[in-house]
Amino acid sequence: MPPLLAARELGMIDQDEMVAIPKQGLKDFKALYLKVSQWQTGGSSTADKAHVDIQALEETNAIEAYANASHFEEALAWLQQLHEPSSAAQTNGMVYSHVVIQMLVHKQFPQVQAALRQCASEGAGYPYEGAATALDADQLPELQRMSIASQGLAAPAGPEDVHPAAIFFGAVVHTFPAMAGQVESAMFALLASLKADSAAHRERSVVDARGGSMLLSVLDQFDPERAQAARIQYPAAAGANFGGGAVYQTSPAGQVTGMRLGQSLPSRLSQLAANDPEGAIAGATSLADRDSRFAALAGIAQQLAKSRPQMAEQSASQAFGLLDKDVAAAETGYTANLADVFHDLGDVEKANQVAEVALSAADAHAQQAEEQFDLSTPEAVAKVTHDLLLPAVALSYPYDDLAPNFPSLALQHARGCECKVAKPLILAKIAEGMTPAGAKAVY
Structure with missing residues (x-):
């Protein structure tokens, strides 16, 4: 060979x-x-x-x-x-990010900044995603996290860094709002780099435009006026769709309050559970943020439901103990997943209880979308969907996910959905998972 x-x-x-x-x-x-x-x-x-x-x-x-x-x-x-x-599909900085995130998962906090410094000194791409995850780690002293934020903002970012850099920029503003001005400066430097790259390499213009769109989507979250001005300055980015990877964060009332890009720490812990379930559960329970802790535990339970049902039940029970209306509003998708886990584990009572909570949260999101956004005309609906503010597919997910195991409950809630842009898709998704007779009843 x-x-x-x-x-x-x-x-x-x-x-x-x-x-x-x-x-x-x-x-x-x-x-x-x-x-x-x-x-x-x-x-x-x-x-x-x-x-x-x-x-x-x-x-x-x-x-x-x-x-x-x-x-x-x-x-x-x-x-x-x-x-x-x-x-340039992968830079050394991306590999450093993986190592830094594993340091956080394994609670090796003293090594984190040393790893970040080592990467920065090599000049081979900064580990933006690892640094962003470190900013969210309450176990690191605030001064150390502030130092990480400053180090990352000072690192030179190129077109190949745009996705992890966008994650990092959002994390810096979320953790240290006073650094928003520095973040904007770094963002505009990267936008200029993308514009220059497009001019020099026409074949990369579409990719660069999507990267610019991603940066502007982050800027929208804390300075919408500046973002709008930037769209005039960078029209290619304004017209591009960066193609997903966005996870919308909501308030308990269902309003869109922010966005994270790429894999979150709960998602990474869920993946870790396949090889190290004990470590994943330990990492999840150590998360300071209640919503993130719930999401991680629910995701781990889903990962282990078939291969390690006893550990899945342990993780699911811990997640269930955290679940309330506010958590369900912030993590509706993970709440729906948790209902499916309890169904698979044979705990019918908890499964139905969690499914009801998930669908009620989904109803609230749909109602909020109807009130918050202009959906009065087909053109307005198209604009909302194009801008990725609340795409119909995101609203339909909990109903779609729960329909196979909880068809009557999902249908009951779907019929009461008040969002014009989402209701047809929700009903269609539910019908897909039903028998012909059941699907006919949907309509």
């Missing part, structure tokens, strides 16, 4: 071992890392690029495996030698 294919095959075997026999997986990942890191790469042919891409991929997989297992000394040492792939 050619060396490149052999390395890729070994890498996939090592990933499987990390699930079944983690100690052996770590040992084999180290052996693979030591082998591929010594490859001599260079040249510009397709074969040369494939060589460096496989090298970077297997090095990255080894680093992330060691970070997941809390072996941060090796992960940081290997990061200093990490080769970058031939494309």
